[in-house]
Ligand code: SF4
C-alpha cells in the first residue's frame with residue numbers, strides 16, 4: 001500500500017510549495033526568495049530544557065496543631081530557570097495545599113514574599129533555582145524577628161508600625177501654583193531610598209532587630225532617609241528627632257546584613273550612616 005504523507009496545517013514543505021507553483025523545490029526558502037543558490041547552514045539543534053528533582057525543606061508551623069515549628073521535606077521537579085516561588089507553588093498545588101506563604105506580584109515589585117532561603121533573606125520570586133547547589137536540599141523558612149503566624153507567614157504589623165512612626169510622607173507648607181520644583185541633583189540625592197518595596201528583608205536580617213524588636217530597623221530608617229533628604233520636605237528635623245531615640249539609628253552596628261539582603265540593591269547601611277551624620281551635624285549633605 002502506498003504510504004500517505006501527513007502534514008499538519010502551517011507545515012507545508014518546500015517541495016509542496018514548489019509543486020504548487022509547478023517548479024522544483026529550492027535548496028532553501030531563503031535562497032529561493034533571494035534568487036541565490038546559497039544553501040542555509042544547518043541550524044543548531046535546540047536542546048529541550050530538562051527538569052530535575054530538587055529537595056526543598058520547609059520549616060512548617062501550624063499554631064493549631066504544632067507546639068514547635070518542624071522541618072518537612074518535599075521533592076519537586078524543577079527547571080533551572082524557575083524560582084523558589086515556583087517550587088512553593090508546586091508543593092502547594094500538587095502535594096500539600098495547607099502550605100501557607102505570601103506572594104502577590106511574583107516579579108519583585110510587591111515585596112510580599114521575603115523569606116529565609118538557605119539562611120539568607122531573599123524574595124522567593126527572585127531566587128532562581130540555577131543559583132543554588134541542587135545536589136543539596138534548599139531550606140526555606142520564615143523571616144526572623146517578627147512573630148510567626150503560620151509556615152512562612154509572619155505578622156508584619158510591628159514592621160509597619162516602625163515605618164508609620166517615621167512619617168513616610170511629604171510634609172510641605174504653602175500651595176504652589178503648579179508643581180514643587182526640584183533640580184535633578186536634588187532629586188538624585190534620595191533616589192536610592194525611593195526604591196524600597198517594604199519587603200522587610202533588611203530589618204529581619206539585622207541581629208540588633210532579632211534581639212531587640214523595639215529597634216526601628218533599617219527599613220524604617222531607609223524610608224525616613226527618603227524624606228529627610230528630599231529638598232521639598234519641611235519635616236526632616238521631626239524625623240531626625242524620632243530616630244535620635246535609644247531605639248533609633250544609634251542601635252545600628254554596621255553589620256551590612258541589611259545591605260546584603262536588600263533585593264532592590266539599596267545601599268541601606270550607607271543611608272543609615274547619612275541619617276546619623278545629618279543628626280550629628282544638622283547638615284543634609
Ligand atoms: S530597604 Fe530593601 S530590604 Fe529593606 S524593606 Fe526596602 S526593599 Fe526591602
Ligand code: FES
Nearest residue numbers: 106108110111125
Ligand atoms: S511576589 Fe511580589 S515581590 Fe515577590
